[in-house]
Structure formats: C-alpha cells, structure tokens
Amino acid sequence: MAELTPPPVRRIALDADPTVIPPEEAINGNGHASAVRRPEAPRPGTVLERMRVEELSVAYGSKLAVNRVSIEVNRGEVLALIGPSGCGKTTLLRSLNRLVDGTASAARSGRILLDGNDIDFIDVTQLRRQVGMVFQQPNPFPMSIFDNIAYGLRERGSRKPSKRALEPAVHSALHRAGLLEEVKDDLQHPALRLSGGQQQRLCIARSLAVQPEVLLLDEPCSALDPISTGIIEELIAKLRTEIAIVIVTHNLQQAQRVADRVAFMYLGDLVEYGAAEQVFEAPQAMRTRDYVTGAFG
Amino acid sequence: MSATPATTPAPPPPAPPADAPPAQVEAPGYAPSWSVGDKIGVGLAWFAGLLLCVIAGSIVIYMLVRGIQYVSFDLLTKHPQPSLDQSKSGGFLDPIIGTFVLTILGTLIAAPLGVAIAVWLSEYGKPAWLARAVESGIEIVAGIPSIVLAIFGLLVFSNAAFGFLSFTAEGGAVFGRSFFTAGAMMGLLALPLVVGATREALQAIPIHVREASYALGKDRASTIRRVLLPAARPGIATGTSLGMGRIAGDTAIVVILLGASLQLQEENSFPILGDLKGTGSTLTSYVYNNSPAGEGNAPEKAYAAAFVLLAIVILLNFAVDLISRRRKVSWQS
Numbered sequence: 001m002a003e004l005t006p007p008p009v010r011r012i013a014l015d016a017d018p019t020v021i022p023p024e025e026a027i028n029g030n031g032h033a034s035a036v037r038r039p040e041a042p043r044p045g046t047v048l049e050r051m052r053v054e055e056l057s058v059a060y061g062s063k064l065a066v067n068r069v070s071i072e073v074n075r076g077e078v079l080a081l082i083g084p085s086g087c088g089k090t091t092l093l094r095s096l097n098r099l100v101d102g103t104a105s106a107a108r109s110g111r112i113l114l115d116g117n118d119i120d121f122i123d124v125t126q127l128r129r130q131v132g133m134v135f136q137q138p139n140p141f142p143m144s145i146f147d148n149i150a151y152g153l154r155e156r157g158s159r160k161p162s163k164r165a166l167e168p169a170v171h172s173a174l175h176r177a178g179l180l181e182e183v184k185d186d187l188q189h190p191a192l193r194l195s196g197g198q199q200q201r202l203c204i205a206r207s208l209a210v211q212p213e214v215l216l217l218d219e220p221c222s223a224l225d226p227i228s229t230g231i232i233e234e235l236i237a238k239l240r241t242e243i244a245i246v247i248v249t250h251n252l253q254q255a256q257r258v259a260d261r262v263a264f265m266y267l268g269d270l271v272e273y274g275a276a277e278q279v280f281e282a283p284q285a286m287r288t289r290d291y292v293t294g295a296f297g
Numbered sequence: 298m299s300a301t302p303a304t305t306p307a308p309p310p311p312a313p314p315a316d317a318p319p320a321q322v323e324a325p326g327y328a329p330s331w332s333v334g335d336k337i338g339v340g341l342a343w344f345a346g347l348l349l350c351v352i353a354g355s356i357v358i359y360m361l362v363r364g365i366q367y368v369s370f371d372l373l374t375k376h377p378q379p380s381l382d383q384s385k386s387g388g389f390l391d392p393i394i395g396t397f398v399l400t401i402l403g404t405l406i407a408a409p410l411g412v413a414i415a416v417w418l419s420e421y422g423k424p425a426w427l428a429r430a431v432e433s434g435i436e437i438v439a440g441i442p443s444i445v446l447a448i449f450g451l452l453v454f455s456n457a458a459f460g461f462l463s464f465t466a467e468g469g470a471v472f473g474r475s476f477f478t479a480g481a482m483m484g485l486l487a488l489p490l491v492v493g494a495t496r497e498a499l500q501a502i503p504i505h506v507r508e509a510s511y512a513l514g515k516d517r518a519s520t521i522r523r524v525l526l527p528a529a530r531p532g533i534a535t536g537t538s539l540g541m542g543r544i545a546g547d548t549a550i551v552v553i554l555l556g557a558s559l560q561l562q563e564e565n566s567f568p569i570l571g572d573l574k575g576t577g578s579t580l581t582s583y584v585y586n587n588s589p590a591g592e593g594n595a596p597e598k599a600y601a602a603a604f605v606l607l608a609i610v611i612l613l614n615f616a617v618d619l620i621s622r623r624r625k626v627s628w629q630s
C-alpha cells in the first residue's frame with residue numbers, strides 16, 4: 001500500500017508501452033461504444049512486463065490442452081483470457097504458478113519467465129508467493145478471518161510470528177481487497193460464515209497478503225451474484241495499478257468491463273491477442289468475430 | 298448405533314376424491330393406484346420401522362426402570378467383594394473405573410493411528426497397490442469378531458517379548474492379560490471407525506481448497522496440518538466417539554485379555570503403570586459375571602451395571618450426533 005493509487009478518473013493511455021496495441025482513439029474518444037465501459041487506464045508509464053509466456057504447450061496425456069501460446073503479463077493492466085469452455089484457459093492460468101505440475105498426467109513445454117527468470121528454476125514456494133491465485137469457487141480455509149489472511153504469512157521465517165506482529169499486514173491485505181470495513185470487528189469469526197462475495201474477496205485478500213506481483217483469477221465471479229461481481233470488478237480495476245492481473249472469464253461483458261488486453265483461445269490455440277478494444281471491436285480472426293458477437297460459445 | 302428408526306417411506310397417497318381428477322395429473326410422481334404387492338411392501342416397511350422404534354424404546358425404558366430400581370450411590374462407589382452373600386458383595390466402582398481406563402487407553406491408540414492411516418490413504422495413497430492393501434487390511438480388521446481379536450491378542454502378548462506389558466509368573470511365563478494388552482486390542486477394534494470417519498471427512502474437502510493452500514506456496518505437509526486436519530476435525534471426533542462406544546461395549550476382549558478380576562489388581566505398587574500392567578474388569582464383564590449366566594448370579598447388580606453402561610454409551614452417541622450436526626464447515630459447490 002506504499003504506492004498511491006491514482007484517483008478514479010477516466011484516463012486514456014497517452015504513451016502506452018509498445019507491447020500494448022494502442023486502443024482505437026475513435027472508439028474511446030467519441031464514446032459511440034458506450035456499451036464498453038472502459039475502466040480508467042493506468043497511469044502512463046506504469047505498464048511493466050512481469051511475465052512472459054513463450055511457446056507454452058500443455059498436454060494431459062495425449063490430449064493437447066494448450067498449444068504453443070505466447071503472451072505477456074504486465075503490471076498496470078488486466079489481461080483477460082476468454083474462449084469457450086474447455087479451450088485451455090484454466091490450464092494456461094495454472095501453468096503460470098506451476099499448479100498444473102501437480103496434475104500427474106500434465107506435461108508442459110515452452111518457457112515461462114517471471115521478471116526474466118525461468119519459473120522452472122525458481123523455488124516453487126517463492127514463485128507462488130509472487131504469483132497469487134484466486135479460484136472459481138470461494139475457498140476460505142476453515143479457520144478465522146484473521147487466520148485465513150495470516151496463513152500465507154506464517155511459517156515464513158524460522159519463528160512463528162505473533163498475532164500482534166501480523167496484525168498490520170492482515171489489516172492492509174483486507175483493506176486492499178475492500179473487505180476491512182465489513183469485517184474489522186469480526187476478525188476472529190469463522191471465514192466460512194461470510195457471504196459468497198465476501199468469501200471471494202477474502203480469498204483475494206489472502207493472496208494479496210503475501211505481496212504478489214501477479215494475481216491470477218480463474219472465473220472469480222462465476223459463483224457470485226451480480227452485486228458481488230460488480231464489487232470484485234471494481235476491485236480488479238483498482239488493483240491493476242499495483243500488480244499484474246490475469247483473469248479467466250467466460251463472461252464477455254465482464255471481459256469488456258475489466259480488461260485492458262484480451263487473449264481469445266479456441267481448442268488450445270491462441271486465436272487472437274491484443275488490446276481489449278481491438279479484440280472486441282475489430283477482431284482479426286473469423287472465430288473471434290463469431291465468438292464476440294455471440295455466434296457460438 | 299443410534300436408536301432412531303430407519304426412515305419410513307411416504308405412505309401411499311389417499312385415494313383421490315372422485316371430483317378431483319386433476320390432482321393425479323399434478324403429481325405425476327405417484328402411480329395413480331397402488332398394486333396389492335406394493336401396498337404389502339409399503340406396509341411391511343412401515344411395520345419394520347415401527348417395530349424397531351418399539352424395540353429400541355423398550356430396551357431403554359426397561360433398562361431405565363430396572364436400573365433406577367436397583368442402582369444406588371453405594372453400588373457406584375463401593376469396591377466389589379468376592380462374596381456369595383449379595384449384601385456383602387459390594388458395588389461396581391472398579392468396573393466403572395475399568396471401563397473408563399480401557400476406553401481411554403484404546404482411544405489413545407486408535408485415534409492417532411487411525412488419523413494417520415486416513416491421511417495417508419486420502420492424501421498420498423501411493424503406490425496404489427499398497428493403498429488397496431491398507432484398505433483391505435482396515436476392512437478385515439473391521440470384520441474380525443472381537444473374541445477372535447482377543448484370542449489373538451492373548452497369543453501375542455503371552456510372548457516373552459511382551460512381558461513388560463503384564464504379570465510375569467515365577468517360572469517366567471507371561472500372563473498376557475492386563476489393561477495394556479486389552480487396551481491394545483481395543484485400539485484395533487476402534488481403529489476402522491476412526492479411519493473411516495476421518496477419511497470421509499478428508500474426501501469431503503474440495504480439491505481446490507488444497508490447491509488454494511499450494512497456491513500460497515505451502516507444501517503438502519503444512520496443508521495437511523493447517524488446513525485439512527482442522528477441516529476434518531468433526532469427522533475425527535465422530536469416528537473417535539464411535540470407537541469409544543465400541544470399546545465401552547465390548548465384552549470378549551475384557552473377559553479374555555483384562556483378566557476380568559473383580560477388583561483392580563495392580564502388578565506392582567508403581568502408581569499408574571502398575572495398575573495398567575495389572576488386571577481388572579469393566580461394566581460389560583461385571584454384567585456378564587453377575588447375570589444368571591455368570592458365577593456371581595446377582596441379577597439386580599447386573600441390571601444396575603447394565604443401566605450405567607447403557608447411559609455411558611447413549612451419552613457417547615449423543616456426543617456423536619452433536620458433533621456431526623455442528624459440522625457446518627462446508628464450501629459452496
């Protein structure tokens with residue numbers, strides 16, 4: 001929380017990073033695409049490459065789930081992975097923190113770099129502290145709200161940090177996830193008593209507590225009601241100035257609302273990849289056009 | 298274990314009145330009319346359920362009436378005495394203590410061992426053939442009659458190697474009978490119940506909860522210790538309470554392996570260990586010995602002790618119900 005987040009004003013990236021395909025000025029400028037509520041763009045110059053995926057392929061046994069995909073994950077923007085069910089979004093996401101390695105049948109090839117280092121040569125604990133993950137189902141641990149957040153912070157050093165020592169970090173994580181006000185008097189209550197939306201924000205806070213550089217979200221709103229979904233989308237828009245965010249979603253409206261960049265996958269292939277406006281308004285590939293106009297999926 | 302009757306199926310719907318034919322259309326799940334065979338089947342199911350209720354009720358009420366009739370403060374607090382005169386044969390304090398000691402001993406063995414086996418089966422379970430072998434082993438132990446366990450235990454613990462667990466006679470013959478040896482076999486008796494309930498609880502935890510822990514950089518060991526075991530705690534408690542009920546109610550192991558001596562016989566005067574190396578009795582063996590079938594032939598005392606035993610087991614069942622009802626820890630599916 002050391003960095004100041006910019007005020008929530010609508011901004012247009014003036015000198016975007018060269019790796020980002022610039023949004024079409026006309027669309028944002030004259031507002032004719034009013035259905036696309038663009039989140040405020042990050043402060044210019046804050047886009048910074050964090051992860052780079054090079055020719056990633058993942059197969060479960062003989063079934064290819066991700067086929068030679070190359071993308072970048074940047075701080076200061078939200079990357080949305082979209083595509084029909086079973087196209088490999090989750091598999092790609094779980095490759096980024098090597099969670100896919102836990103599946104015995106999965107074989108991964110290609111390279112994934114985190115800040116220039118191959119993730120296969122980073123200690124997996126270290127990698128997962130830098131690349132956090134939130135799941136489709138809210139899954140707080142069966143312990144108090146406080147202990148849920150503190151869980152990732154404990155067992156770090158040789159000595160167990162005390163509750164008092166952890167308190168500032170716990171409060172800060174809850175604050176960043178927009179949950180502190182709602183739960184600050186009930187920190188010792190069981191986390192599973194919270195509502196679904198609160199549970200999911202608790203899971204986000206739990207990930208944020210270990211100060212990750214990248215946050216992976218796998219359909220984080222699919223189990224939530226529209227109001228909770230809206231709250232989490234606002235949260236994502238706010239967090240993206242501090243960390244890199246990758247969100248998997250099957251909800252195209254959600255991708256339009258939160259994403260700066262979009263990767264459209266189909267049957268394991270990366271079909272289209274570019275700025276959100278470009279993918280939604282002027283898709284290059286036929287498949288993408290069919291998908292974003294709702295012809296299939 | 299529980300005294301609730303089997304759930305009875307819904308009764309056949311009453312014949313619809315002649316002026317309301319649409320009712321049949323609205324409830325397509327019901328056959329418009331029941332065949333004679335179906336009616337008899339449903340009737341039998343009802344009867345079976347009610348019969349079970351009646352049997353359970355009569356046992357509890359009969360034992361309650363008999364027990365309250367005969368139980369007294371003296372019986373609960375006096376040591377039993379070897380006497381044919383009922384007024385001088387004392388109470389059953391020693392068997393009560395014996396029941397508690399043996400239950401605690403057996404539980405101390407079964408609970409940690411059972412949880413460890415369940416964790417291994419549910420979270421590791423590799424190689425697969427070994428997991429299958431362990432599973433069958435648990436099933437076999439669960440199916441062994443306790444009298445067989447008892448005889449087997451006597452065989453094993455009479456070995457010189459286990460002399461430290463029980464009396465050793467002058468000539469060096471190992472007696473094999475003590476709280477330790479009976480407790481060990483009681484642990485085996487309760488083990489499958491702990492394994493089963495713990496394993497079920499672990500498998501009810503969604504995979505993504507484990508993955509959420511891994512995604513925070515935790516390894517499998519800390520995930521088990523900090524996330525899975527706390528989540529499975531109600532299941533562990535249920536299995537342990539079921540096991541305790543099983544131990545408290547077993548007779549064969551007590552008669553054969555505890556020596557069924559009327560009073561606690563300490564092996565030496567060393568405070569607790571001496572007693573545990575010695576023999577004793579429990580409420581079950583006391584009931585058996587004082588029933589018309591045993592040599593004591595003091596049915597009143599047998600009834601009173603049976604009542605106390607029943608109360609203990611029903612209390613344990615109650616605890617199980619309470620624990621399983623409190624297991625509200627669940628994730629959205």
Ligand SMILES: Nc1ncnc2c1ncn2[C@@H]1O[C@H](COP(=O)(O)OP(=O)(O)O)[C@@H](O)[C@H]1O
Binds near residue numbers: 060086105
């Ligand atoms: N653990 C697994 N074992 C085998 N096949 C899997 C496994 N997980 C996913 N798959 C397969 O890989 C493909 C991609 O799955 P997934 O990445 O979950 O897609 P998405 O998240 O886009 O719906 C699917 O065809 C799916 O059946």
Ligand SMILES: [Mg+2]
Binds near residue numbers: 089091
């Ligand atoms: Mg998925």
